[in-house]
Amino acid sequence: MEFNIGPRMVKTGLAVTLTLIITGMLGLNLELVAAIAAVLAMQPSIMRTFDYLKEVVISNSVGSVFAILGTLLLGNHPLSVGTVVIISIAINIKLGLHKTVSLTVLTIVTLMLANGDGISFLYIVQRLSLVTIGVLSALITNVLVFPPDHQKNLFRIIKKASEKTNFLLRVIPNETMNVPQMKEEDRQIEKLINDAKDYYEIISDERNSLIIKNKLSFLRNVIIYKHMIQVLIKKQTLIRELEKNIKELEAIQSHKAFLIKKLVKEINNYSENIVLLYENKIILDKDLQKETKAAMQVTINNLIEELQGSEFDKWTFVFPIANSIVELFFELDKLERLVRIKEAKESKE
Known part of the structure; x- marks a missing residue:
């Protein structure tokens, strides 16, 4: 059985490493979310990573709005989270944002799984920062490490x-x-x-x-x-x-x-x-x-x-x-x- 480690595998590992280092330095919890975002954002080319980043901004904005409204109106019950996920996925697909559906779901779940104090502005910033750090780490790694010919x-x-x-x-x-x-x-x-x-x-x-x-x-x-x-x-x-x-x-x-x-x-x-x-x-x-x-x-x-x-x-x-x-x-x-x-x-x- 062949066992090949290609450049994309190495870059994905480096992006996850960079993500964990940054989240650790900032003292952010749920660093696993940022690591998953880095893996999802790693694309086969630099331009696709840029395109993915643009889609992330739009799709995550949609997901964040629905996550906040869903939490305020329905609470963070598992059924509420599932309902908001379904609605957001449908809207993202309607907008043609197919590539970032997984990351949008990750954002929604992260935001809606609030602590007992509920959703505050600081909480929203912290949760969105996790996804942002992961995506930017993937972009930086893709540009600087083994740029593909x-x-x-x-x-x-x-x-x-x-x-x-x-x-x-x-x-x-x-x-x-x-x-x-x-x-x-x-x-x-x-x-x-x-x-x-x-x-x-x-x-x-x-x-x-x-x-x-x-x-x-x-x-x-x-x-x-x-x-x-x-x-x-x-x-x-x-x-x-x-x-x-x-x-x-x-x-x-x-x-x-x-x-x-x-x-x-x-x-x-x-x-x-x-x-x-x-x-x-x-x-x-x-x-x-x-x-x-x-x-x-x-x-x-x-x-x-x-x-x-x-x-x-x-x-x-x-x-x-x-x-x-x-x-x-x-x-x-x-x-x-x-x-x-x-x-x-x-x-x-």
Whole structure:
């Protein structure tokens, strides 16, 4: 069993430590509340932490008002606390404040569980201070400790997924991998693509960050990463179509099977070259690349011509493969143009 301690786990622990130190120095009771607030407020990116902080201000204001009114009108009976929690959650969801529902509930329970002297102004300030200290500790820790390099992390995921898809596109047409191993590789690719999508959402949130040094370069990379993920999705579709129809593909006329295998090999090389071009590891001659793409287009046209007049049952398994190849080629062509634009722009800056 793997046991990995990532940066976010470390930052969460440090945020809790900082929270407990501050509450101890201020002599505040119920420091557990502040620690829980710190854990809930720890977000995967700095901008998400700022957004979370803004939501906390609004949602906790709503929760505080209802907690005070609920205590004054209904008392602090468990049924009263539960009723106020339900009403506050409903209002927060109506306002679109989904992320901070847990913290709002924590605030309400903390405020309504008053001592025998009831709710005083000092009591309210002390209880709200606990939540505030926890959230601010998470924000400070997220900004100062292990600030995440989302571009590097996202590209690492994309590259790993790309290498796996390239490997499968090499071995599947030759039928050199057993079915269980192919399915396992496919599951790993699916997970990596989902991870890349999740990370892309995080990096998209960073677009409005004020701490980005070269914002234009950052935005170009965001667009490129989006299309790289689309390429991965198209490659996975092609892989699945090949897995499903490879036996039937071998059974048809050898020339058609040869054209498809040739296309898969060429488009796979094309995909690898674009990633290497993005990393500045190779230089792709534009004219030579145009000839290569023109040759692939000719091969695609030849395949379509070869399929003319084929029986319907052959179309049912050949067409999905051919269609996946065409869609992947179209997406790769767009990606190459974007990478070249980025390369040209940054050479002038």
